[in-house]
Amino acid sequence: MEKAIKNKVAKAVVPAVDVMFQALREFGSKVIPPKRILKMLPELFDHQDQNVRASSKGLTLELCRWVGKDPVKSILFEKMRDTMKKELEAELVNVTGTAKPTRKIRSAQDKVLEQDAMPTSPRQLALDLLKNPLLTPTGNR
Numbered sequence: 312m313e314k315a316i317k318n319k320v321a322k323a324v325v326p327a328v329d330v331m332f333q334a335l336r337e338f339g340s341k342v343i344p345p346k347r348i349l350k351m352l353p354e355l356f357d358h359q360d361q362n363v364r365a366s367s368k369g370l371t372l373e374l375c376r377w378v379g380k381d382p383v384k385s386i387l388f389e390k391m392r393d394t395m396k397k398e399l400e401a402e403l404v405n406v407t408g409t410a411k412p413t414r415k416i417r418s419a420q421d422k423v424l425e426q427d428a429m430p431t432s433p434r435q436l437a438l439d440l441l442k443n444p445l446l447t448p449t450g451n452r
Contacts, residue, residue, distance in 0.1 A: 316351050321360035328355065328366040332373055339412035340377040348374055349383065353390040368399060375406045 315327035335343045355367035375383050380403055
């Protein structure tokens, strides 16, 4: 991602920013490290293409939903131009609440499946076996 963002051609940068935006929106800040994104954002706001700047503004707003407005402001605003500060400040007013991930990585999915397959307690397993003798101790038939 970092190589694509440092590219001079906007056709390469905009999709890279969109991928980061989508990944952050779907997986969250625990999977996508916000520090790396925050380090890249000043370069994106200084890009010569307006599409890159607009995409980076959307990424910044999504980052504010995950991390909070104050940490993002403190890091970004010292490195930004005044016009971009005003535009971003106007957009930050609309950001409310905290975001939750809509998807999970495979290791997290596996943990959820294991928890669902495990009985809640040994007592519950014994009760299940008494009710249905066809069940094996693992809970499968």
